[in-house]
Amino acid sequence: MKITEDILYVGVNDREIDLFEGQYIVPEGMAYNSYVIFDEKTAVTDTVDARFADEWLGNIKAVLGGKAPDYLIIHHMEPDHSSSIRAFCEAYPETVIVGNAKTFGMIKAFFGDISNGTLAVKDGEKLSLGKHELTFVFAPMVHWPEVMLSFDSTDKVLFSADAFGKFGALDADEDWACEARRYYFGIVGKYGAQVQALLKKAAGLPIEIICPLHGPVLTENLGYYIGLYNTWSAYGVESEGICIAYTSVYGNTKKAAELLKEKLLEKGCKKVVLNDLARADMAECIEDAFRYGTLVLATTTYNGDIFPFMKQFIDGLTERFYQNRRLAFIENGSWGPLAARKMKAHFENSKNITFAENTVTVRSALNEESVAAIEALADELTA
Numbered sequence: 001m002k003i004t005e006d007i008l009y010v011g012v013n014d015r016e017i018d019l020f021e022g023q024y025i026v027p028e029g030m031a032y033n034s035y036v037i038f039d040e041k042t043a044v045t046d047t048v049d050a051r052f053a054d055e056w057l058g059n060i061k062a063v064l065g066g067k068a069p070d071y072l073i074i075h076h077m078e079p080d081h082s083s084s085i086r087a088f089c090e091a092y093p094e095t096v097i098v099g100n101a102k103t104f105g106m107i108k109a110f111f112g113d114i115s116n117g118t119l120a121v122k123d124g125e126k127l128s129l130g131k132h133e134l135t136f137v138f139a140p141m142v143h144w145p146e147v148m149l150s151f152d153s154t155d156k157v158l159f160s161a162d163a164f165g166k167f168g169a170l171d172a173d174e175d176w177a178c179e180a181r182r183y184y185f186g187i188v189g190k191y192g193a194q195v196q197a198l199l200k201k202a203a204g205l206p207i208e209i210i211c212p213l214h215g216p217v218l219t220e221n222l223g224y225y226i227g228l229y230n231t232w233s234a235y236g237v238e239s240e241g242i243c244i245a246y247t248s249v250y251g252n253t254k255k256a257a258e259l260l261k262e263k264l265l266e267k268g269c270k271k272v273v274l275n276d277l278a279r280a281d282m283a284e285c286i287e288d289a290f291r292y293g294t295l296v297l298a299t300t301t302y303n304g305d306i307f308p309f310m311k312q313f314i315d316g317l318t319e320r321f322y323q324n325r326r327l328a329f330i331e332n333g334s335w336g337p338l339a340a341r342k343m344k345a346h347f348e349n350s351k352n353i354t355f356a357e358n359t360v361t362v363r364s365a366l367n368e369e370s371v372a373a374i375e376a377l378a379d380e381l382t383a
């Protein structure tokens with residue numbers, strides 16, 4: 001696959017993977033992207049998951065013939081991109097490995113000593129390949145500390161590491177934003193401040209093509225992708241609507257959540273998303289919570305606390321610095337309802353959270369009083 005006259009795609013699709021990073025379902029697989037830049041000096045960017053080392057080395061050989069690349073540039077050391085470094089070094093012992101001081105510390109930790117030559121670059125340093133000049137842009141914690149991007153000022157290509165990546169193999173026929181958002185909030189969501197810093201650095205570059213480590217190469221309408229990244233990393237509200245996330249043991253809390261959805265729609269709310277935290281994909285639920293401006297949490301009181309899936313969900317939000325949102329609660333408890341108080345306490349260190357005035361308490365099952373409370377909450381949320 002040709003990206004420009006001089007840049008070729010040599011990555012691989014992984015249709016065998018069950019859980020990406022050991023936890024994310026990827027029904028459409030994953031892509032591990034790698035590129036070759038042809039010039040007086042030839043550079044390969046990043047490696048792939050070790051399970052695909054042979055296929056990837058075959059791709060490189062197919063485009064380079066018998067020639068060895070001059071450089072292997074490592075933008076990110078997470079093993080989905082780095083675990084074929086050892087195989088690469090065995091195939092190409094003359095190639096110089098390009099990284100930064102942190103990259104080489106991690107290479108040693110993962111692989112021990114390598115005998116290839118190395119070139120440690122600094123933030124803002126340039127590497128000339130001949131016609132192409134790469135500038136390295138450090139992006140610590142997007143998504144590991146050693147991460148760096150590089151910008152080819154000749155073809156105006158940004159090699160963006162994990163940024164602008166998505167779940168899904170390259171032959172997956174699916175919407176970019178849906179799986180890019182789930183990927184972003186799952187994997188990079190905690191590092192909004194660092195992504196904002198990177199976007200500020202990148203704003204000065206005349207980028208025409210983005211080559212990420214996962215997902216498709218982005219060649220047009222870049223403002224759309226950069227705009228979404230800006231919203232996500234600033235913890236801004238992307239879409240109008242309300243998200244209700246619930247757990248239910250015997251169906252009564254579910255009935256309350258469903259009734260609230262019905263009332264919200266009746267009262268003019270354009271979009272209400274309802275997620276059963278025990279059954280839906282947790283990463284999808286987290287993505288939805290960050291997408292909309294209002295989140296309603298409904299759960300049962302359980303072991304003097306809240307139901308386990310709700311606890312896991314709230315942890316998933318707060319560890320990613322959930323903020324700038326309105327929250328409302330529905331609690332259920334047959335003898336001592338305290339779930340609302342417990343849920344609220346989890347957000348005490350979260351920034352800019354507004355709590356709805358109305359909280360719904362269900363005592364076992366819906367009754368006149370709790371239905372009226374749901375009506376009042378729906379009124380408040382649609383006012």
Ligand code: FEO
Nearest residue numbers: 078080143162213
């Ligand atoms: Fe795709 Fe952070 O590795």
